[in-house]
Amino acid sequence: MAKSRSSVGSVVVGLDASRSAMQAVLWAVDEAIHRQIPVYLLYALGEEAGGRDDAESDTAVAERTVGSAMSMIEALKVPVQFEAQIVRSRPITALLDASRSASMICVGSMGFHHLTRGRIGSTWPALLTSARCPVAVVPRTHQPGSRGVDLILAVVDNASTADDVLELGVSEACLRDAPLRVFLLRHTHHRDSCPKPIPVDGRTVVERRVDHWRRTQPKLDIEIVCDHNDLLNYLEQLQRHITPLQLIVVDPRRPGPLDLLLGVAARAPLEAAGCTVMTCTRRQWL
Structure with missing residues (x-):
């Protein structure tokens, strides 16, 4: 795993705890292998709210999720470099910032819909219309495409x-x-x-x-x-x-x-x- 923490030229995955986010990781790996570029796993905790216990719980979930994603990539045994980072920022803000230097942003469809509700409200169009790179919304049922067929x-x-x-x-x-x-x-x-x-x-x-x-x-x-x-x-x-x-x-x-x-x-x-x-x-x- 790379030491640096940079999304430059990478396929960035917006991670959360949803199943479709893990499918987005698989999509990103396919894309990165095709393009011969790294995968960058990005977990945004959101703006800090609540007490210390809530913050520690959120951090623990983020660390488990990132660890699972990294283990899944390692288990694939494919020629792709990857790195990960957990940031204290709103997901939409973190992804837009990453899009300035990324080759692509990948998010899971379920996590994406969660991203668009609640604390963030109706700001989901910002990611799609303002991202400085292509954005892929990956379903929880994603399967790797068959070359020459799909x-x-x-x-x-x-x-x-x-x-x-x-x-x-x-x-x-x-x-x-x-x-x-x-x-x-x-x-x-x-x-x-x-x-x-x-x-x-x-x-x-x-x-x-x-x-x-x-x-x-x-x-x-x-x-x-x-x-x-x-x-x-x-x-x-x-x-x-x-x-x-x-x-x-x-x-x-x-x-x-x-x-x-x-x-x-x-x-x-x-x-x-x-x-x-x-x-x-x-x-x-x-």
Whole structure:
């Protein structure tokens, strides 16, 4: 284990005592091995409150959790470096600080939902929209993807941010030797939940960007999905046909898709698939 305490260039895991946090550790290890970078385990105790006994109890839980995560990585016997740190800070603050120098942030879906309630209130969008690196939200049912089999899905529209989603989706697909499907969003008006047809010019823009990646990565299996009413329907179809899905990449600043994927309606198909949701980051933030 490394001596230094730095998240620079690492895959950072936001640890808590949830099962999905441990699954996030496994995801981070996979990602770090692919990218040949370290894993950085970060446990934020939260701002100190209560008496000395409460503080000691919180610290004991943190130390046990970090110890379990380290033992789990060691038991994998894989070529990855890792280090850990326990800090006295709000989890959201600690993760945002770490994102300034990290390659990626990984959090468990259950711990992530806990992070967004209680003392921290409704500040969860800050992590997804303000992190300076991609953020992966890993379900408690995560299973390592099968190289060349499990799909990766990039959710895009005709906005300029589609470039960032596609770039990260292509990167993940190439790292994992996985097929990439590009889901072309249909938009709904504020007072109308019925999906509207995709404008011809919008589809053309996305197709042109996908063609660019086909030329750049000729070995990549990449196709556009545009014949479904909405994203949930497509996820349910994949589940019915037992099509493995390991990752969905989405832009954190586009309204709708991220809320949908992290909401109650999408929980069942994503948990059943063991699918991670990952947000991209904008190039100008870096």
